[in-house]
Structure formats: structure tokens, C-alpha cells
Amino acid sequence: MRVLVAERIAREGLELLAARHEVDERLGLDPAGLRAAIPPYHALVVRSQVQVDAAVIAAGTSLRLVARAGVGLDNIDVEAARAAGLTVLNAPDGNTIAAAEHTLALLLAVARRIPAADASVRAGEWQRAPFGGTELRGKTLGVVGLGRIGLAVAERARAFGMRIAGHDPYVSPVVCAERGIEAMDLGSLLERADVVTVHVPLTDETASLLDEAAIRRLKPGAIVLNVARGGVVDEAALAAALHDGRLAGAGIDVYEHEPPIGSPLLAAPNTVLTPHIAASTAEAQVAVGVEIAERVLRALAAQAPDPVPSR
Numbered sequence: 553m554r555v556l557v558a559e560r561i562a563r564e565g566l567e568l569l570a571a572r573h574e575v576d577e578r579l580g581l582d583p584a585g586l587r588a589a590i591p592p593y594h595a596l597v598v599r600s601q602v603q604v605d606a607a608v609i610a611a612g613t614s615l616r617l618v619a620r621a622g623v624g625l626d627n628i629d630v631e632a633a634r635a636a637g638l639t640v641l642n643a644p645d646g647n648t649i650a651a652a653e654h655t656l657a658l659l660l661a662v663a664r665r666i667p668a669a670d671a672s673v674r675a676g677e678w679q680r681a682p683f684g685g686t687e688l689r690g691k692t693l694g695v696v697g698l699g700r701i702g703l704a705v706a707e708r709a710r711a712f713g714m715r716i717a718g719h720d721p722y723v724s725p726v727v728c729a730e731r732g733i734e735a736m737d738l739g740s741l742l743e744r745a746d747v748v749t750v751h752v753p754l755t756d757e758t759a760s761l762l763d764e765a766a767i768r769r770l771k772p773g774a775i776v777l778n779v780a781r782g783g784v785v786d787e788a789a790l791a792a793a794l795h796d797g798r799l800a801g802a803g804i805d806v807y808e809h810e811p812p813i814g815s816p817l818l819a820a821p822n823t824v825l826t827p828h829i830a831a832s833t834a835e836a837q838v839a840v841g842v843e844i845a846e847r848v849l850r851a852l853a854a855q856a857p858d859p860v861p862s863r
């Protein structure tokens with residue numbers, strides 16, 4: 553069968569796919585290019601940047617499945633795909649550690665003002681006073697969303713001596729307690745946490761979860777982190793709270809629009825911004841590439857017509 557890989561996945565994943573199927577890697581197709589290219593392909597593999605919308609699905613007249621090399625499915629029109637009878641897959645495991653470590657990297661960078669201090673030294677300055685930081689020890693980390701990544705963040709933050717508050721309507725307080733997490737409703741978490749980090753997919757339920765009203769409930773001097781999905785945190789409200797000095801800083805890897813051209817966060821103080829790279833470690837990319845390739849192979853094998861028996 554023919555597989556179109558439209559965003560970069562690890563060589564290990566490509567090789568697994570190519571051992572069984574005809575694989576074309578075509579990176580950088582624009583929406584029209586993707587619609588033009590898709591008709592002969594049985595499977596389409598993307599990461600998070602290529603939008604697999606209803607028009608792509610309609611153009612994919614040979615498509616049997618759409619696979620996303622990453623967590624969640626938010627760049628795939630799942631309803632249109634299912635209505636067209638397609639299998640929809642993702643790779644939820646491989647980048648857990650990368651995303652958790654990036655969350656902590658952003659937190660430390662914000663708390664210790666690392667990018668600004670680095671820029672200052674490179675500019676030939678020798679200033680220490682503007683770069684006084686805050687310690688994580690003894691602070692409360694509020695984790696919104698206790699799936700794989702949220703739990704991995706909590707575990708690592710505990711090693712820094714942080715207390716962990718958690719909110720997830722789908723995880724019981726008993727499970728939280730077993731992991732040393734104090735379960736609470738979102739409002740209480742916002743009011744108690746020194747740092748709030750979101751680890752939820754973008755859905756109708758989570759869109760603007762941290763909106764202006766939620767951001768107003770945050771403790772003065774709190775830090776906000778988002779390596780999950782753009783749109784979960786209201787960028788304009790967050791930027792306003794940073795400019796007002798109500799919040800101490802933010803670490804952001806994902807945006808309402810990517811790239812975030814014109815985002816108010818670009819000019820917000822003490823904000824560390826990265827270009828959706830939380831999953832971009834060598835280890836995670838191999839793990840995700842292999843995970844998605846194995847899932848695609850299994851799904852295509854299950855769908856393939858039985859081979860004609862040889863006589």
C-alpha cells in the first residue's frame with residue numbers, strides 16, 4: 553500500500569513502514585499541495601502542523617487511515633475521517649518524558665530568568681541585580697490534566713521539593729493521593745498554586761480553560777506554563793496579566809496560531825517562548841516514529857484483503 557508521510561518522523565519509523573509499504577516522505581506541502589498529492593495514498597502520517605481537514609479527507613479517495621505522530625488528534629478532523637470510514641491513530645506514549653522535561657526546562661528558565669541573563673552577558677553586560685530568581689522548593693505546582701505528561705511533570709517537580717496540587721475530572725482523588733498529588737477543583741488550584749501548568753488536549757471543554765476570569769484567580773506572582781496545546785490558555789489575557797505585573801512569568805511552547813505572528817505574548821515580560829519543540833528530543837522522536845509506524849502497520853495489516861492462497 554502507499555503511505556504519505558507529510559511531516560518529519562524519525563528514520564527508524566520510516567524504515568519500519570518502508571519494509572512493508574511504498575512510502576513517500578513529502579514535507580512542506582501547503583494545503584492545496586496536500587489535496588493534490590493525496591489521491592493515490594492509502595495512509596497519511598502527520599505530526600502537529602499539517603491540518604488534515606475535511607477537504608484533505610475528501611480528496612483522499614484511496615485513504616484508509618490517518619495517523620498522527622504525537623499525542624492527541626487536534627489537527628485531524630476526526631468526525632470527517634470517521635464519517636469517511638477512515639481509521640484514525642495517534643502515538644500517545646513516545647514523547648511523555650520529552651514534554652515533561654521541557655515543562656521543567658521552561659519553569660526553571662522563567663524562575664531564574666535564564667534567557668534574559670544569557671542575552672545580557674552576550675551583550676557585554678555584567679549585571680546581577682536584575683536577574684534575581686525564585687526557588688522551586690516549597691512552592692506549589694498546580695497540574696491541570698493528570699494524564700501521562702501531567703503525572704510525569706508532577707513526579708519531576710517533587711524532586712525539586714515542590715508540593716503538587718492536581719486537577720483532572722477524569723482521575724480519582726485516590727489515584728492522586730497515591731502519587732502524592734492533592735486533588736482539587738480548578739478554582740482552588742488556581743488560587744493555591746505558585747506555578748500552574750496545563751497538560752490537557754484542546755477540546756470544547758478545555759478551549760480557553762485559562763481565560764481572563766481564570767487568570768484573575770491566580771495568585772499574584774504566579775507563573776503559567778503551557779506545553780500542551782495553544783488555545784487552552786488565553787494569550788491576550790495572559791499577556792495583560794504579565795504586563796500588569798500580576799503574574800511573574802510564563803513559559804509557552806504552543807500557541808493559538810502557529811507560528812504566533814502578532815501574538816501579544818511576543819512582547820510580554822519574563823516570558824520564555826519556544827517553537828512547539830516540547831516533543832522534539834532525539835529519544836522522543838525515535839519513540840514516536842516507531843510507535844506510530846507500528847500502529848500504522850498493524851492497522852493496514854488488519855484492513856488488507858486476505859492474500860490469494862497459493863496452490
Ligand code: MLT
Pocket residue numbers: 599600601621622623624647828829830831832
Ligand atoms: C504532540 O502532540 O505529541 C506534539 O505536539 C507533536 C509534535 O511535536 O509535532
